[in-house]
Amino acid sequence: MNYKPHIAVIGAGIAGLSCATTLQQADITVSLFDKSRSPxxxxSTRRGVSQNKDGGADNKYDWQCDHGAPYFTAHHPDFQAEISRWCEAGVAALWMPEVNVLGDAAATCHNLDAPRYVGTPKMTSPAQFLARAVALKLQTTIQQIESQTDGWRLQSAEHGWLNDCFDVVILAIPAPQAVPLLLQPKPVWAALAATAKMRGCWTLMLQFATRVALPFDVGCVSQGPLAWIARDRSKPGREGAESWVLHASAAWSATHLEDDTATVAALLVQAFIELGGPAPQTWTAHRWRYAHAEPGLDKVYVWDGANEIGLCGDWLNAGAAGGSVESAWQSGRHLAQQVQQSFAASCGARPY
Ligand SMILES: Cc1cc2nc3c(=O)[nH]c(=O)nc-3n(C[C@H](O)[C@H](O)[C@H](O)COP(=O)(O)OP(=O)(O)OC[C@H]3O[C@@H](n4cnc5c(N)ncnc54)[C@H](O)[C@@H]3O)c2cc1C
Structure with a gap:
């Protein structure tokens, strides 16, 4: 009998997608779960409706902003090759904005000269491209994982205990969200995840009726609350209303993480105006509780072959510079290769 293992990957960020697609390419059946409405x-990208001049709302989305990672870079040849594949498929492209350093931004602006890439026409496009190859179940928040005699069982907030039973379970979610899932089956890993530090980030998306007359597309900022400001429409493949995204610095975000949205928005808009920008027509705020993985853990991934459970994500592969799209992609890919090797090594003792 030719038994094919069935693997559950929890989290359809770039780490989970990289892991799931690598396993799928090795002819391993994968089910990918994510709590969100899209991978x-x-x-991530936010879309919205701005106000018409007469005050009425348009019926369809007319602005968009990448409010998570604004771009990604590639250092390793494997990730460079993956980006070339995305570019060929039309889901990513090189972004060459006019960058201004505002103040002494050496501390906040890394890789100023490295080529920057973005998803096209939006930052979620590479994820949607990868997700086409796997069985993805969205709006499924995994709350509990349990090892039973027939394999791993998953319980979700929306659907209760899932019918499927999995040979392997992989968590590709931020460390603080992995802790409660690991407490019962892998308390040592729960403790490891609890040591990972992830910084928050307040993000504000601004919409304007006309082009903002700042003489740059990206500002690396070191004064006041802001660390980064960017004209989203300067990215390739963007259409719609003029929109800018503002990222508050890690230190400012930490101090104001529990503040209410309106207060945060007022302070960030004021900081934008002080940099020479106009008041926006409308704004939308997003608080990332876990935006950036700090350097610290340098494990790439973790894997327990005896119990068939693994962890991947940017927080395990943060290196010296912190987590990134590239480090998350590498983490997922290396874990998938490790799982394949484990299957290959044990195939004599197992039914597959
Ligand atoms: C504001 C901001 C700016 C950034 N700037 C950059 C940058 O300039 N360059 C760069 O390279 N990187 C940047 N990053 C970091 C980069 O986005 C991350 O390192 C990378 O995307 C992490 O990928 P991941 O797959 O490890 O985790 P995530 O992208 O967080 O994916 C985890 C997934 O798991 C899902 N999930 C969580 N819990 C559960 C659950 N219980 N059940 C089901 N699903 C669950 C989530 O919905 C999510 O889709 C930035 C991030 C932010 C937020």
Missing amino acids: GGRM
């Missing part, structure tokens, strides 16, 4: 995790 991509922190590679």
Whole structure:
């Protein structure tokens, strides 16, 4: 009998997608779960409706903003090759904005000269491209994982205990969200995830009726609450109303993480005006509780072959510079290769 293992990957950010697609390419059956309405995790895009001049709302989306990772870079040849594949498929492209350093931004602006890539026509596009190859179940928040005699069982907030039973379970979610899932089956890993530090980030998306007359597309900022401002429409493949995204600095975000949205928005808009920008027509705020994985853990991934459970994500592969799209992609891919090797090594003792 030719038994094919069935693997559950929890989290359809770039780490989970990279892991799931690598396993799928090795002819392993994968089910991918995510609590959100679309894949991509922190590679995310918000769309919305701005106000007409007469005050009425348009019926369809007329602005968009990448409010998570604004771009990604590629250092390793494997990730460079993956980006080339995305570019060929039309879901990513090089972004060459006019960058201004506002103040002494050496501390906040890394990789100023490295080529920057973005998803096209939006940051979620590479994730949607990868997700086409796997069985993805969205709006499924996994609340509990349990190892039973027939394999791993998953319980979700929306659907209760899932019918399927899995040979392997992989968690590709931020460390603080992994902790409660690991407490019962892997308390040591729960403790490991609890040590990972992830910084928050307040993000504000601004919409304007006309083009903002700032002489740059990206500002790397070191003064006041802001760290990064960018004209979303300067990215390739963007259409719609002029929109800018503002990221508050890690320190400012930490101090104001529990503040109410209106207060935060007022302070960030004021900081934008002080940099020479106009008051926006409308704004939308987003608080990322877990935006950036800090350097610290340098494990790439973790894997327990005896119990067939693994972890991947940017927080395990944060290196010296912190987590990134590239480090998350690498983490998922390396874990998938490890799982394949484990299957290959044990195939004599197992029914597959
Ligand atoms: C504001 C901001 C700016 C950034 N800037 C950059 C940058 O310039 N360059 C760069 O390379 N990186 C940047 N990053 C970091 C980059 O986005 C991340 O490192 C990377 O996307 C992490 O991928 P991941 O797959 O590990 O995690 P995530 O993208 O967080 O994916 C995890 C997924 O798991 C899902 N999930 C969580 N819990 C559960 C559950 N219980 N059940 C089901 N699903 C669950 C989530 O919905 C999510 O889709 C930035 C991030 C933010 C937020």
